[in-house]
Amino acid sequence: MKRERSLWFELDSDPPATDAEIGAAEAAMGLTFPDEYRYFLRRFGAGYFAFGNVFSARESSDWNVAAKNAAARRVVGDDLLAVSENGVGDYYGFAVASGRCEAAVVFWDHETGTVSWAYDTFLDFIVSVALTP
Numbered sequence: 001m002k003r004e005r006s007l008w009f010e011l012d013s014d015p016p017a018t019d020a021e022i023g024a025a026e027a028a029m030g031l032t033f034p035d036e037y038r039y040f041l042r043r044f045g046a047g048y049f050a051f052g053n054v055f056s057a058r059e060s061s062d063w064n065v066a067a068k069n070a071a072a073r074r075v076v077g078d079d080l081l082a083v084s085e086n087g088v089g090d091y092y093g094f095a096v097a098s099g100r101c102e103a104a105v106v107f108w109d110h111e112t113g114t115v116s117w118a119y120d121t122f123l124d125f126i127v128s129v130a131l132t133p
Helices: 019-029 035-044 065-076 122-130
Strands: 046-049 052-054 080-085 091-097 100-109 114-119
Touching: 019 035, 019 065, 035 046, 035 052, 035 100, 035 122, 052 122, 065 080, 065 091, 080 100, 080 122, 100 122, 114 122
Parallel strands: none
Antiparallel strands: 046 052, 052 080, 080 091, 091 100, 100 114
16 A cells, blocks of 8 residues: 555654564553554554554654553543544544453544444554545
């Protein structure tokens, strides 16, 4: 897709994350990320990604997942790991149970304060949200 639609990928983004960066982000948050999110961070990095964005494992990033969640926790609570925002106050993320993030992506609506199912997997979310104009 990057070769076919290179303009979609011209905004700022982080390089692919290392296993050490991902492990450090998980340790800092006391969570285990889903496999597909870990894969995506290792393969593609984070930041702006076509029509979406993905929070980063890189500690120094403006997209840092721990920092973004520290700010989001005031509104979304502790049972959600936010990994993307839609720019109007809503978040996509993973439900958290006993320190493990579930594989399905959920949507947190800022107007209702509710969480609803959104996509079966992180890669389904990327295809549907970030790669669909």
